Amino acid sequence: MKDMFRGFSASVASRILLASLFLTLSAHAADTKNNKSSSDFGPPQGKPIHAVLTSPPNVPPPLHRNYPAKVIVELEVVEKEMAISEGVKYMFWTFGGTVPGSFIRVRQGDTVEFHLKNHPSSKMPHNIDLHGVTGPGGGASSSFTAPGHESQFTFKALNEGIYVYHCATAPVGMHVANGMYGLILVEPPQGLSPVDHEYYVMQGDFYTTGKYREKGYQPFDMEKAIDEKPTYVLFNGAEGSMTGDKALTAKTDEKIRLFVGNGGPNLVSSFHVIGAIFDKVRFEGGSNFQKNVQTTLIPAGGAAVVEYQTKVPGSYVLVDHSIFRAFNKGALAIMKVDGPAKKDIYSGKELDSVYLGDRAQADLAAVSTATKAAESGTLTVQDQVNAGGQLFAGTCSVCHQANGAGLPGVFPPLAQSDYLNSDPQRSIGVLLRGLTGKVTVNGKEFDSVMPAMNQLNDDEVANILTYALNSWGNKGGRILASDVKAERAKAVSVKAAAH
Numbered sequence: 001m002k003d004m005f006r007g008f009s010a011s012v013a014s015r016i017l018l019a020s021l022f023l024t025l026s027a028h029a030a031d032t033k034n035n036k037s038s039s040d041f042g043p044p045q046g047k048p049i050h051a052v053l054t055s056p057p058n059v060p061p062p063l064h065r066n067y068p069a070k071v072i073v074e075l076e077v078v079e080k081e082m083a084i085s086e087g088v089k090y091m092f093w094t095f096g097g098t099v100p101g102s103f104i105r106v107r108q109g110d111t112v113e114f115h116l117k118n119h120p121s122s123k124m125p126h127n128i129d130l131h132g133v134t135g136p137g138g139g140a141s142s143s144f145t146a147p148g149h150e151s152q153f154t155f156k157a158l159n160e161g162i163y164v165y166h167c168a169t170a171p172v173g174m175h176v177a178n179g180m181y182g183l184i185l186v187e188p189p190q191g192l193s194p195v196d197h198e199y200y201v202m203q204g205d206f207y208t209t210g211k212y213r214e215k216g217y218q219p220f221d222m223e224k225a226i227d228e229k230p231t232y233v234l235f236n237g238a239e240g241s242m243t244g245d246k247a248l249t250a251k252t253d254e255k256i257r258l259f260v261g262n263g264g265p266n267l268v269s270s271f272h273v274i275g276a277i278f279d280k281v282r283f284e285g286g287s288n289f290q291k292n293v294q295t296t297l298i299p300a301g302g303a304a305v306v307e308y309q310t311k312v313p314g315s316y317v318l319v320d321h322s323i324f325r326a327f328n329k330g331a332l333a334i335m336k337v338d339g340p341a342k343k344d345i346y347s348g349k350e351l352d353s354v355y356l357g358d359r360a361q362a363d364l365a366a367v368s369t370a371t372k373a374a375e376s377g378t379l380t381v382q383d384q385v386n387a388g389g390q391l392f393a394g395t396c397s398v399c400h401q402a403n404g405a406g407l408p409g410v411f412p413p414l415a416q417s418d419y420l421n422s423d424p425q426r427s428i429g430v431l432l433r434g435l436t437g438k439v440t441v442n443g444k445e446f447d448s449v450m451p452a453m454n455q456l457n458d459d460e461v462a463n464i465l466t467y468a469l470n471s472w473g474n475k476g477g478r479i480l481a482s483d484v485k486a487e488r489a490k491a492v493s494v495k496a497a498a499h
């Protein structure tokens with residue numbers, strides 16, 4: 001345990017931090033004497049109970065227990081490569097094999113015997129700081145665990161609430177950025193009010209050396225992390241972790257409770273569900289609640305309990321309303337609500353596929369097929385067309401339309417476009433750098449702006465253009481990722497005036 005603090009206490013800044021933590025704790029102790037929210041319910045009763053742990057988005061069932069018990073929690077740290085996005089691999093460090101880590105549920109007054117195991121295959125030592133613990137480091141100083149070892153410590157859950165836990169081994173930021181966080185719920189003695197569904201959602205920001213959605217294995221980027229410039233902002237550790245057939249589900253007229261955490265390491269979340277109003281929010285995870293909330297702020301290392309009633313069927317989109325994070329960094333999940341239409345409350349067209357783009361798509365199977373084929377060198381034109389079609393629907397069809405016809409006077413057609421067909425390679429530059437100024441397509445002039453689509457990686461640009469060239473009566477042909485790479489390397493900007 002001394003090892004854990006060696007690097008830590010070396011810096012003056014950390015000492016100040018520890019000193020202020022100590023002051024906070026002592027002030028807190030004085031404060032809690034006449035405060036019922038923090039209570040010692042006496043010694044544990046009955047036989048020891050093994051805590052049920054669940055992987056996100058699941059939450060262990062309510063405890064329905066009316067006495068304080070000794071609860072044994074066994075949590076294993078596993079370092080493990082998983083997909084952070086379609087075709088993108090990342091080495092996550094996990095509590096229980098998932099990001100966020102296993103959800104822990106105990107009762108106020110319980111005595112928790114905590115076992116932290118670090119899998120023998122791990123490269124790093126790890127520990128755990130539970131914000132629901134009253135004691136130095138929240139358990140961190142007692143749980144430093146080398147690979148292939150196990151630590152044990154015991155704490156009493158004095159305060160009810162929803163608390164973040166995380167690894168606090170130096171470099172702390174790196175352990176957190178790699179996914180080492182989760183939630184522990186300390187139920188009040190009477191339990192929480194019954195609901196139809198409880199779900200576990202936790203935001204985190206991730207830093208990879210490659211760009212957003214750049215394929216292949218992506219290492220952690222310390223510099224981006226220090227600069228607080230995440231490549232990904234995600235719910236439950238992966239883009240698409242809760243979309244398509246993994247979407248959260250509910251029926252109309254059900255009560256939903258979301259335990260929403262934010263692991264950070266850096267960003268604060270503006271948590272919002274598009275199309276729902278939170279009836280109740282236990283903001284900052286505290287005991288008071290706010291009613292009728294649209295967006296709730298969840299600090300890094302904080303959590304909230306959000307409750308709402310489903311009424312109208314459809315797809316509800318969970319986002320960080322710092323909205324570029326939702327549409328360009330992955331902070332988007334879906335709750336699908338089934339049930340009869342409620343025209344009196346809401347009448348209109350449903351899920352807007354253009355608004356959500358490819359983020360809402362049920363499956364990007366063709367994209368992953370193409371990614372795998374490209375990796376093994378067997379990529380065919382048809383693979384590219386299939387993948388490109390799915391990407392086009394999410395990225396280009398909003399302007400050029402699904403049938404490639406464009407909109408007269410506003411968006412030029414890609415269907416039988418002389419601009420596209422006469423020089424397919426030129427269109428690579430259009431996607432990478434955008435297009436502005438006058439441009440003539442099939443004898444009609446357009447003078448508008450196409451924004452650069454440089455969030456797309458080389459494979460994606462190649463597949464989308466190959467799809468366009470082989471659709472809607474176009475002349476066929478193929479664009480390769482290597483063509484895109486070469487074009488990206490050029491610094492020139494494509495000016496419509498040059499044509």
Ligand SMILES: [Cu+2]
Nearest residue numbers: 126167169175
């Ligand atoms: Cu760690």
